Amino acid sequence: MENRFTKLLGIKYPIIQGGMAWSSDAGLAAAVSNAGGAGIIGTGGRTVEWTVEQIRKAKSLTDKPFGVNVVLLAPNVGEIIDAVCAEKVAFVTLGAGNPVPHFEKFKKAGIKIIPVIPNVKLAQRVEEKGADAFVIEGMEGGGHIGSLTTMALLSNVPPKVKIPIIAAGGIVDGRGMAAALLMGASGIQMGSRFLLTEECPVHPAFKRRVIEAVDTDSVVTGYSRNSGVRCLKNDFTARFLAKEISGAPQEELNRLATGTNRLASVEGDINNGAVQVGQSLYPLDSIKTCKQVIEDIIAEAERTLAEAGKIKLSLE
Ligand SMILES: Cc1cc2nc3c(=O)[nH]c(=O)nc-3n(C[C@H](O)[C@H](O)[C@H](O)COP(=O)(O)O)c2cc1C
Known part of the structure; x- marks a missing residue:
């Protein structure tokens, strides 16, 4: 499945694992990257020391590209960005704040920039300012959300921009991936599906x-x-x-x-803690390895896309 997004990151499949504060570390990110997607270390709520340690650990676990998610409202955001630039990861995803003022630093460090975007206006703005791609994240997803659904974002955004779009929010299987690709996305980002993997560190x-x-x-x-x-x-x-x-x-x-x-x-306090997860919950019925997750989704997306060609919309 080669396309301009897989070429941009140098990965086999157009699947990235969403950065997840307290839930995505070096082990998960490296496992996703080793399986042909791209994993992301979530730095939300974390220290600079933890971030550097995890980036170095991921480098020791994979020679494939992986990324770091930076939460732009974090109190230590400046230090985290400096550390990420010094460690030279392949790409960053940037959420919860205005990403544009930080573009220059990442560009100088040769790090690809992938902001997380909730609407067309911001998508056009980050494109104009030099983002390499962006994630559109629908409100079906787990964690912080905007006001538009994934379907509405996929209807609104692709006709308005040129750079690769990665769809997120409620995508947990190959049918969802196929739908996103058909609507104009070049790849998908999943958080919830990767929570249920052997490599994910959550309790x-x-x-x-x-x-x-x-x-x-x-x-x-x-x-x-x-x-x-x-x-x-x-x-x-x-x-x-x-x-x-x-x-x-x-x-x-x-x-x-x-x-x-x-x-x-x-x-693991599931009564008093925030169990962040998206709405596509029934298909999340088993724990797999990251490799299994990715292979199953690619196989199902390919089957779905092949079947799509047989659908007839008018009587002959
Ligand atoms: C447990 C959890 C933590 C998350 N933390 C972050 C985060 O720190 N930064 C961020 O940009 N997105 C975060 N997200 C959103 C994911 O990166 C991803 O966009 C979202 O999970 C996609 O929807 P899905 O859960 O339906 O796959 C989080 C999601 C989950 C489930």
Whole structure:
């Protein structure tokens, strides 16, 4: 499956693993890259030391390209960016903030720039400023979300830009991948599907909860404050939403959410932590290796695309 996105990154398949704070480390990123996609180390909530250590570890585990996700609102964002540039990874994905002021540093370091984009206006802006590609992330996905669905983004964005588009949000199988490619994407990014892999470091209780979850089990916290986060309904989301609806000040909500990603992903407290995952939950029914995930998705996408050619839309 060679296309301009696989050529841009020098990878076999147009699949990247979304950066996931507290859930994607060197082991997961390297496993995805070794399987022919591109893995991403999530630096959200992490120190510069951890970031450098994980980049070096990933380099020792794979000779294939991998990336780093930088959360632009992180308090240590400047130091993280300097460290990533010094370590010279293949590419970065940039979310939660304005990516443009940081482009020059990455360009100088020879690092490909892939911002995460919620609408057409920003897509055009990052294209004009020199991004190499971008991720459009629909609100079906796990973690921080915007207001448009993946279907709406795939309808709106491709006709308006030229650089490669990577579709994300609710894509967990080959049918989803095929649909995204047919609608104009050059690749896909998946977070939730890679949570259920042997190489993903999240706590076994988190993985079990995701396997048990059904399609309607997720909820979005913080949506009314323009900071929506999709995770599974539990005691934490009930507490948060009650406060949000009652009009509690933002600082109180921030305090309530602080540490909850780590609590769920690392400690395995699936009642009081934020179990971030997307809406396409039924297909997430088993833990596989990253290699199995990628091979299954590519095989199913190829079957789906072949079948698509047989669909007749009018009577003959
Ligand atoms: C547990 C989890 C943590 C995430 N953390 C981040 C993050 O730190 N930075 C980011 O840009 N996106 C983050 N995301 C979003 C993913 O990178 C990806 O875009 C999203 O998972 C795609 O939708 P899907 O979950 O339906 O595959 C996270 C997603 C999950 C599930």
